[in-house]
Amino acid sequence: MSVTAPAGFEAAGVAAGLKSTGKPDVAVVVNRGPYKTAAAVFTSNRAKANPIMWSERVVMDGRVEAVVLNSGGANCFTGAFGFQTSHFTAEKAAELLDVSSGDVVVCSTGLIGVGDEVFRQKVLQGTERAIAQLSDDGGEDAACAIMTTDTVPKTAVRDRDGWTIGGMAKGAGMLAPGLATMLVVVTTDAVLTAEQADTALRRATRVSFDRLDSDGAMSTNDQVTLLASGASGVSPDLDVFADTLTELCLDLATQLMGDAEGASHNIRIEVSGAETEDDAVTVARSVARNNLFKTAIFGNDPNWGRVLAAIGTTDAVFDPYNVDVTMNGVRVCTQGGPDRPREDVDLTPRDTHVLVELFSGDSSATVMTNDLTHAYVHENSAYSS
Amino acid sequence: MSVTAPAGFEAAGVAAGLKSTGKPDVAVVVNRGPYKTAAAVFTSNRAKANPIMWSERVVMDGRVEAVVLNSGGANCFTGAFGFQTSHFTAEKAAELLDVSSGDVVVCSTGLIGVGDEVFRQKVLQGTERAIAQLSDDGGEDAACAIMTTDTVPKTAVRDRDGWTIGGMAKGAGMLAPGLATMLVVVTTDAVLTAEQADTALRRATRVSFDRLDSDGAMSTNDQVTLLASGASGVSPDLDVFADTLTELCLDLATQLMGDAEGASHNIRIEVSGAETEDDAVTVARSVARNNLFKTAIFGNDPNWGRVLAAIGTTDAVFDPYNVDVTMNGVRVCTQGGPDRPREDVDLTPRDTHVLVELFSGDSSATVMTNDLTHAYVHENSAYSS
Numbered sequence: 087m088s089v090t091a092p093a094g095f096e097a098a099g100v101a102a103g104l105k106s107t108g109k110p111d112v113a114v115v116v117n118r119g120p121y122k123t124a125a126a127v128f129t130s131n132r133a134k135a136n137p138i139m140w141s142e143r144v145v146m147d148g149r150v151e152a153v154v155l156n157s158g159g160a161n162c163f164t165g166a167f168g169f170q171t172s173h174f175t176a177e178k179a180a181e182l183l184d185v186s187s188g189d190v191v192v193c194s195t196g197l198i199g200v201g202d203e204v205f206r207q208k209v210l211q212g213t214e215r216a217i218a219q220l221s222d223d224g225g226e227d228a229a230c231a232i233m234t235t236d237t238v239p240k241t242a243v244r245d246r247d248g249w250t251i252g253g254m255a256k257g258a259g260m261l262a263p264g265l266a267t268m269l270v271v272v273t274t275d276a277v278l279t280a281e282q283a284d285t286a287l288r289r290a291t292r293v294s295f296d297r298l299d300s301d302g303a304m305s306t307n308d309q310v311t312l313l314a315s316g317a318s319g320v321s322p323d324l325d326v327f328a329d330t331l332t333e334l335c336l337d338l339a340t341q342l343m344g345d346a347e348g349a350s351h352n353i354r355i356e357v358s359g360a361e362t363e364d365d366a367v368t369v370a371r372s373v374a375r376n377n378l379f380k381t382a383i384f385g386n387d388p389n390w391g392r393v394l395a396a397i398g399t400t401d402a403v404f405d406p407y408n409v410d411v412t413m414n415g416v417r418v419c420t421q422g423g424p425d426r427p428r429e430d431v432d433l434t435p436r437d438t439h440v441l442v443e444l445f446s447g448d449s450s451a452t453v454m455t456n457d458l459t460h461a462y463v464h465e466n467s468a469y470s471s
Numbered sequence: 472m473s474v475t476a477p478a479g480f481e482a483a484g485v486a487a488g489l490k491s492t493g494k495p496d497v498a499v500v501v502n503r504g505p506y507k508t509a510a511a512v513f514t515s516n517r518a519k520a521n522p523i524m525w526s527e528r529v530v531m532d533g534r535v536e537a538v539v540l541n542s543g544g545a546n547c548f549t550g551a552f553g554f555q556t557s558h559f560t561a562e563k564a565a566e567l568l569d570v571s572s573g574d575v576v577v578c579s580t581g582l583i584g585v586g587d588e589v590f591r592q593k594v595l596q597g598t599e600r601a602i603a604q605l606s607d608d609g610g611e612d613a614a615c616a617i618m619t620t621d622t623v624p625k626t627a628v629r630d631r632d633g634w635t636i637g638g639m640a641k642g643a644g645m646l647a648p649g650l651a652t653m654l655v656v657v658t659t660d661a662v663l664t665a666e667q668a669d670t671a672l673r674r675a676t677r678v679s680f681d682r683l684d685s686d687g688a689m690s691t692n693d694q695v696t697l698l699a700s701g702a703s704g705v706s707p708d709l710d711v712f713a714d715t716l717t718e719l720c721l722d723l724a725t726q727l728m729g730d731a732e733g734a735s736h737n738i739r740i741e742v743s744g745a746e747t748e749d750d751a752v753t754v755a756r757s758v759a760r761n762n763l764f765k766t767a768i769f770g771n772d773p774n775w776g777r778v779l780a781a782i783g784t785t786d787a788v789f790d791p792y793n794v795d796v797t798m799n800g801v802r803v804c805t806q807g808g809p810d811r812p813r814e815d816v817d818l819t820p821r822d823t824h825v826l827v828e829l830f831s832g833d834s835s836a837t838v839m840t841n842d843l844t845h846a847y848v849h850e851n852s853a854y855s856s
Contacts (some may be wrong), residue, residue, distance in 0.1 A: 129535055133783025133791040164778055165808040198776025199809050303763045304784045306563030377762070377843070378688045378851055385852030391583025392688070398518025399689045406518040423550040424584050458762070459844050466763055
């Protein structure tokens with residue numbers, strides 16, 4: 087059910103010819119209210135795509151009527167013409183939905199530099215057709231229309247006492263956080279103020295999408311948008327809502343990790359005993375971005391030396407000679423020296439767990455990443471994306 | 472002639488059984504004087520190998536008699552036993568050369584975690600045999616003995632008016648700077664004070680080895696050592712010496728780039744128009760470390776969007792919408808938008824030039840890197856290193 091699981095939402099996904107395959111490529115999600123509360127987080131990449139620049143303004147007042155999303159072109163680095171395309175897209179949707187264009191978020195994904203007149207016309211026509219097909223069970227179609235190199239649509243739903251959260255996500259390469267890391271739309275029929283929506287969304291993304299770092303490459307177009315219709319009439323406890331939203335975002339993030347381009351391992355790098363949570367994230371991310379570590383995991387090699395070498399490049403508080411490393415439950419390194427033999431570690435399962443213990447405090451964090459494989463190199467060298 | 476090209480030096484390289492292939496794996500370089508001046512730069516990785524911790528102390532007083540180097544084991548994360556091995560190696564060399572062990576530098580390279588009793592005995596025996604074979608034309612043998620996954624030895628010589636600089640280097644993977652980035656020994660028969668040697672070495676490495684970033688992975692064992700014998704009796708102008716040393720270090724760094732594990736392109740990323748040199752290096756390094764950019768170059772795809780996305784993650788002074796990108800002489804991006812078609816760019820030559828113009832100042836810098844290939848993934852996943 088995706089984004090149409092909560093009451094008060096309609097969605098659709100159509101094929102507008104942006105993808106050469108003819109697959110669906112334009113999605114629309116509409117909040118029918120009664121409330122039109124919204125919050126969003128955006129990529130922190132300074133090279134921002136045109137739809138990001140448009141949407142940042144739209145979301146600022148905490149009110150959003152609809153989200154238009156397209157795959158098949160990022161509309162990034164396409165100049166003033168490209169910004170106008172995002173603006174026109176919002177105007178087209180606003181006109182058809184009888185709302186203000188200043189309340190319509192636009193998201194694009196695909197190849198950077200794509201966004202010419204042909205692209206514009208296809209997006210506008212797709213928007214029109216998608217709006218004509220809006221329905222309260224259109225969530226799955228919308229989730230399919232935002233896919234790029236994804237092999238499966240990603241959706242998740244959480245039902246709670248009288249209210250529901252639903253979400254869809256896309257993203258399979260160029261997955262690293264600044265803030266968001268991919269296109270995500272989350273809907274809920276809970277009653278939330280704009281401030282509550284913003285607080286909950288930031289709490290959730292900080293420990294989910296922000297901790298997914300598949301290939302270290304930060305996108306120009308990433309955005310996570312939360313829409314709240316209030317159609318359930320229930321005002322949830324903010325902590326309960328934020329926890330549920332976090333759980334749903336982690337679910338979607340895990341699906342993104344599981345479908346990352348060319349990956350053969352889903353790797354959770356857990357750092358414990360850090361002085362601060364920031365230190366834990368810094369250490370985990372440093373390992374997650376180390377190509378030698380990533381290729382070792384691809385080769386089922388528990389090469390803990392590469393883990394320590396990666397940690398050593400950070401400014402986190404730790405003593406390199408008092409670090410333990412455990413891979414899939416086998417402690418291969420104790421106090422910065424060899425422990426159990428590498429033959430004892432089974433890295434053949436796709437799910438891989440690396441535990442780094444720093445003995446410098448009580449903070450911890452987990453970063454999700456993938457291995458570096460032949461298939462990753464192939465997908466990203468043989469095709470432009 | 473490598474490190475024995477300048478007067479006053481002897482060297483040797485022998486096979487001590489550290490490499491399973493039976494190839495040479497222990498090298499010794501001895502400064503016969505009259506002066507024993509030295510300087511060194513070390514990896515800035517906080518996870519330092521035992522030989523680094525030993526050598527940092529040795530070099531501190533600006534005097535070095537000899538350098539013992541081994542491949543076939545990094546002696547890193549091998550605990551107090553490993554530090555003792557470095558110490559014993561220096562003592563063995565000192566005893567045989569009749570010098571102080573506090574004037575003997577030790578360098579190791581190979582797999583992290585390797586450094587047991589067997590390793591120690593082989594290093595000690597190799598040191599003894601290498602010293603027995605020292606000769607004033609042993610430079611090539613020494614250069615071969617420090618190779619790991621290198622396919623060719625790397626040496627360079629520069630003759631100037633009455634004095635000479637010679638050098639050898641090894642390094643094919645885990646090539647990214649903190650300071651050094653690989654094992655390098657440079658010798659000269661010029662007359663230098665310890666302070667002059669240190670100044671010249673830092674000037675040279677800052678713009679050569681420090682700007683080589685093949686795979687973003689910083690090593691635990693990297694060291695560049697400069698030995699000055701004064702045997703020519705000539706005290707060169709310090710600027711001329713530093714410029715010549717820089718030229719030689721760039722020559723060696725280029726050889727390292729050309730032999731990097733699995734690479735099919737040597738990529739020079741030149742950033743001009745930066746506000747500061749630091750900004751130029753930051754921007755160039757950010758592109759050099761972007762896996763999507765690196766795979767695109769492997770695929771001969773002039774994907775400038777990935778260049779801009781990488782730049783956007785930095786804090787350098789620039790306007791994303793006023794950046795030009797030129798690949799192999801063809802400007803594919805002007806003011807953050809598409810310019811010449813990508814078909815116009817020929818990326819088939821191994822040597823690749825990417826020019827990024829920021830229009831924010833007068834500073835520039837070039838970082839050398841490689842593409843990310845199937846062969847890189849294969850070498851680093853199929854074998855431990």
